[in-house]
Amino acid sequence: MNLVITGAALPDGTSTDLFVTAGRFAAQAAVGATVIDGAGLTALPGLVDLHTHLREPGYEQSETVLTGSRAAAAGGFTAVHAMANTSPVADTAGVVEQVHSLGAQHGYVTVRPIGAVTMGLEGERLSEIGAMAGSRAKVTVFSDDGRCVSDALLMRRALEYVKTFGGVIAQHAQEPRLTENAQMNEGALSGELGLAGWPAVAEEAIIARDVLLAQHVGARLHICHVSTAGSVEVVRWAKARGIHITAEATPHHLLLTEELARSYDSKFKVNPPLRRNEDVLALRSALADGTIDIVATDHAPHPLESKECAWDEASFGMVGLESALSVVQLAMVDSGLFAWADVARVLSSAPARIGGLAGYETAFAIGSAANITLYDASASRVFGLGDLRGKGLNTPYLGRTLPGRVIATIHNGYPTVLDGELVDATAVASAASDFEQRTSRA
Amino acid sequence: MRHLLSTRDLDLEAAVGILDVAEDMADVATREVKKLPTLRGKTVINLFFEDSTRTRTSFELAAKRLSADLINFSAKGSSVSKGEGLKDTAQTLAAMGADAVVIRHSASGAAQVLAESDWIDASILNAGDGTHEHPTQALLDAFTMRKRLHGNASRGRDLDGLRVTIVGDILHSRVARSNVWLLRTLGAIVTVVAPATLLPSGIDNWPVTIGYDLDAAVDDGPDVVMMLRIQAERMHAAYFPNTREYSREWGLDDDRLRRLRPDTMVMHPGPMVRGLEISAAAADSSRSTVLEQVANGVSIRMAVLYLLLASEGGAL
Numbered sequence: 001m002n003l004v005i006t007g008a009a010l011p012d013g014t015s016t017d018l019f020v021t022a023g024r025f026a027a028q029a030a031v032g033a034t035v036i037d038g039a040g041l042t043a044l045p046g047l048v049d050l051h052t053h054l055r056e057p058g059y060e061q062s063e064t065v066l067t068g069s070r071a072a073a074a075g076g077f078t079a080v081h082a083m084a085n086t087s088p089v090a091d092t093a094g095v096v097e098q099v100h101s102l103g104a105q106h107g108y109v110t111v112r113p114i115g116a117v118t119m120g121l122e123g124e125r126l127s128e129i130g131a132m133a134g135s136r137a138k139v140t141v142f143s144d145d146g147r148c149v150s151d152a153l154l155m156r157r158a159l160e161y162v163k164t165f166g167g168v169i170a171q172h173a174q175e176p177r178l179t180e181n182a183q184m185n186e187g188a189l190s191g192e193l194g195l196a197g198w199p200a201v202a203e204e205a206i207i208a209r210d211v212l213l214a215q216h217v218g219a220r221l222h223i224c225h226v227s228t229a230g231s232v233e234v235v236r237w238a239k240a241r242g243i244h245i246t247a248e249a250t251p252h253h254l255l256l257t258e259e260l261a262r263s264y265d266s267k268f269k270v271n272p273p274l275r276r277n278e279d280v281l282a283l284r285s286a287l288a289d290g291t292i293d294i295v296a297t298d299h300a301p302h303p304l305e306s307k308e309c310a311w312d313e314a315s316f317g318m319v320g321l322e323s324a325l326s327v328v329q330l331a332m333v334d335s336g337l338f339a340w341a342d343v344a345r346v347l348s349s350a351p352a353r354i355g356g357l358a359g360y361e362t363a364f365a366i367g368s369a370a371n372i373t374l375y376d377a378s379a380s381r382v383f384g385l386g387d388l389r390g391k392g393l394n395t396p397y398l399g400r401t402l403p404g405r406v407i408a409t410i411h412n413g414y415p416t417v418l419d420g421e422l423v424d425a426t427a428v429a430s431a432a433s434d435f436e437q438r439t440s441r442a
Numbered sequence: 443m444r445h446l447l448s449t450r451d452l453d454l455e456a457a458v459g460i461l462d463v464a465e466d467m468a469d470v471a472t473r474e475v476k477k478l479p480t481l482r483g484k485t486v487i488n489l490f491f492e493d494s495t496r497t498r499t500s501f502e503l504a505a506k507r508l509s510a511d512l513i514n515f516s517a518k519g520s521s522v523s524k525g526e527g528l529k530d531t532a533q534t535l536a537a538m539g540a541d542a543v544v545i546r547h548s549a550s551g552a553a554q555v556l557a558e559s560d561w562i563d564a565s566i567l568n569a570g571d572g573t574h575e576h577p578t579q580a581l582l583d584a585f586t587m588r589k590r591l592h593g594n595a596s597r598g599r600d601l602d603g604l605r606v607t608i609v610g611d612i613l614h615s616r617v618a619r620s621n622v623w624l625l626r627t628l629g630a631i632v633t634v635v636a637p638a639t640l641l642p643s644g645i646d647n648w649p650v651t652i653g654y655d656l657d658a659a660v661d662d663g664p665d666v667v668m669m670l671r672i673q674a675e676r677m678h679a680a681y682f683p684n685t686r687e688y689s690r691e692w693g694l695d696d697d698r699l700r701r702l703r704p705d706t707m708v709m710h711p712g713p714m715v716r717g718l719e720i721s722a723a724a725a726d727s728s729r730s731t732v733l734e735q736v737a738n739g740v741s742i743r744m745a746v747l748y749l750l751l752a753s754e755g756g757a758l
Contacts, residue, residue: 183550188644194550194574194616197643263558264551308529310549312572 001414001431002030008038008374011045011344011363018043020370023413023435027366036418038374041407042340045348045363046078046371047325050170050248050355051145051224051296053317054080054111057098058087063301063391065099066425068321069108071299071390073416075321076373076406080109080299081355084116085146091116091127093135100137106425107432108416112355115139117158117169121147126158133165140356143170145224146271148206150176155210159219168246168354170222171210173231174272178202183312185258185273193261195311198273200228207231211238211245222354223247225298227272229282236291246354248296249283251320251327256280256396266307266314267396270300287346288337294351297324301392319392326402329377334403340377369435372410379405389422443749445557445566448575449624454600457627461585462597463745464738470507471741481510484541484751489531490569491517491547496712497569497579500736501544504743510541510751528552529561536562542750543567550574550616565750573614579711580620582742584628586731587666589738590707602629607659609635609692610670610719611681613642617711618670622650635659636692639681656691660698667702668709669694669720689718699724707731 003020010016018038021030049072055063063071065082072080082099084090090099096113103111115132119125121144132139142162149155149171158169179202184190186197207223211234214221226235226247238245252270257277260268268274286292300317307314320327328347332338344363352360359369381387383397409417414431416423443456452460470476486505488498498514505512517531528547535543542565545553550572557566570576587604588596606625612618612634625632626649633651634641645652653659660667672688682688689695694708699721702708708720708729716722725732 186643188647191613191642191644191648192619194572194619196573199643264554265558266555305529310528310547310552310555312549313527 002033003036003410003413004029004033005036005038005043005372005374008041008043010043011341013340018364018372020410020413022438023369025364025366025368025370036374036408040376040378042375042377044076044340044344044373044375045360046409046411047076047347047373048351048355048357048360049077049080049297049299049321049324050141050294050351052080052082052299052321053085053301054082054099055086055301056102057095061303065102065111066106067390068299068301069103069106069111070422071319071321071388073108073409073411074389074406074422075323076325076375076409077321078109078371078373078409078411079112079352079357081112081114081141083145084114084143085121089116089120090114091119093128093131096132096137096139097135104432104436105429107411107428109411110357112141112357113137113139114141114143114170117142117144117149118154123147123149123151123154126154126161129161129167130165133167140167141170141222142167143172143224145170145172148172148174148176150206152209152213156213156217159214159221160217163217163219166356168220168222170224171206172224173203173206173210175202175206183269184261185275187258187276189258189261193264195261200230200275203228203272204230204234207234211235211243214245215241215243220244225250225253225272225296226283226292227253227275227279229279232282232286232291236286239291246293247291248294249287249292250298251295251324251331252318252396254280254283254287254295254331255327260396264311266309266311267318267394267398269311269314269316270318271316284331284335284337287332288342294346294354295324295328296351297321301390302394304393307394317394319388319390319395321390322388323383323395323397323402325373325375325406326404327397329404330402333377370410370413372408373406374408376405376407377403379403381405446577446746446750447553447557447566447568449577449580449620449627450575452624452627454627457584457624458598458600460581460742460745460749461588463748464581464585464741465597467744467748468738468741470744471737477507477509479509480748480752481505481508484510485539486510486512486542486544486747487535487540488512488514489517489535489543489545490514492570494546494570496736497546500739501569501743503740504747507740508744508747510747528556529559532556532559532561536564540564542747544569546570548572567746567750570616572616574616575620576616577620578739578742578746579617580624581746582735582739583621583668583709583711584624585738585742586709586735587707589734590731600628601625604630604666605633605664606630606666606668607633607635607664608668608670609656609659609694611640611672611676612636612645612670613640614673614676615670621668622648633659633664637682656698660701663703664706666707666709667694671711671713671715672719685718693719693721694724695721696723699727702729704729709735712736
């Protein structure tokens, strides 16, 4: 399908027509191209998530590569990085190739598997990092996310070893002993509610250790879901010293605070936990000044029964793909901290760069694969279950008014979302296959 | 009252109201036939996810003295699994037509989750949720203090100016939390004494004075000393070096007992570990209110069940 998108505003504020021919950006319209009216809409480069839990293989009752890909497309994403904590764990070439090929086959988004740092996420022996890097999945990001690589020697070795393959370790910073049975942010509220505390120091101490290790061995380091003002200070200090560190914040940590735990409603239970308002504001300004590089969703679907219970018994995690762009608009754009070019940076070009994903360096460049998110920033909606497209219903935003709406998502030149609705799975899969064949011939 | 989930949301009028109804209930225990027909036809379920023979028995007696049908539903050890346990059990009890559910659960907030869910419509009575609250324990403690102070002239009184010192594991104690909020509402002045490891973070914002030194607290001449139990699982988690040191620093031993005023009340929510947080002499002294607390517990629970079930939609 060839496309013309007319009159959409680019992230820099200018308006233009965009032409997509044979999956790629072109200088002019192809004959017979389908026209999408972009007037009043913002055209963003396709969004890239560096932190998604697709749950397949092993936890298909929570999410599959297909359902997670559909949730991603609905949220305006054209690429996601799938975390390794599946069953079996993505610690061998076989598992990452399976996830990669499922993603390619379904075609809603580019699925980039993340490999486990350690075998079985057990934190004892390195997984087959070289095999995963050299596999058809071409893994460049390695993470034990969900667990911290807490052993200092193993972390040092991982940082060094991954350097060999040009990859990066994405650390889930959580000192395990300081967070045994932890349930929510440690502070006055956890004391009052009688919920075991997850202290900020448990995150900050690991980040401090790891930036020093990264400096010592001259490796790159990425910090997942930074959640505290103290962590921001450590990251800022490390960057000032020239250490090769990048950091992400989740949409929910940019908007929600620990006060929500007062309800004991476990849809607000997440790891790292929601923090204080001071932390939310520190994360926003760190994202605005570049100390935090990107927004990543930590989309963590769970079946209903994992959340319909007492707080202590509930699973950690929230779904985030479908709401991410709206939440970033609310927290960063509508608050005046961000222009749309900044949104494009933290949700597309920067996560692609960290993840080693080519084609996102320059938005809308002629000849590159066409990945576009067409967004109506002036829309407003009361977020409901009907806005979710994955299997997980565990969103913290139910009943909240959120700005914006994804109107269309274009992945490799074919639409995955049109008029705000997902395109049929068969049509998407067939378009994906066409693009694949054209690319391999070229 | 629709539910009783915490003492934090009780205002002065409601708190004194419960204590006054409990006075009436206490009178029932002195009669030859210790029973009222008030809750005949009502079904009360004791839903205990954690063992607690004392609290369960106290609620059982309270419900029976009010002629309610009481069923003990022990969820512990049954096939109740993680996750769906609370919801399925609640829906089962709703289907059985429970009017009130007395819930004890190891997770903080479990009673509130039940009350705010659409799984069950019954009145929810929190009989201890994790390390959050245990409101009937605080009410019976306040009732006991008021009774010792004012005897038969207790009705209508609060605890204005009473100096209460709570000693021990504040961090993990739902009894301490419920007591702090209720005692503040009733006008008492509360001091907590514990090693810093057993104080919750943010306690600086609680309406209490904080101390580490039990000797200083004893010599300060409090009206009430409330000793909290040290649970076995804390002893191996680096909260303090060992029980000998804990006992030496924060136990109410014979020497500290002697230094208290003769009319200082010594309270303990039970079960006590004699020789650890409280000496045998302290537990058995005339200052000790331990057995009065047990007796008053039945009166308080009768009062709460009565207020939840007998006066639906209106005040007493």
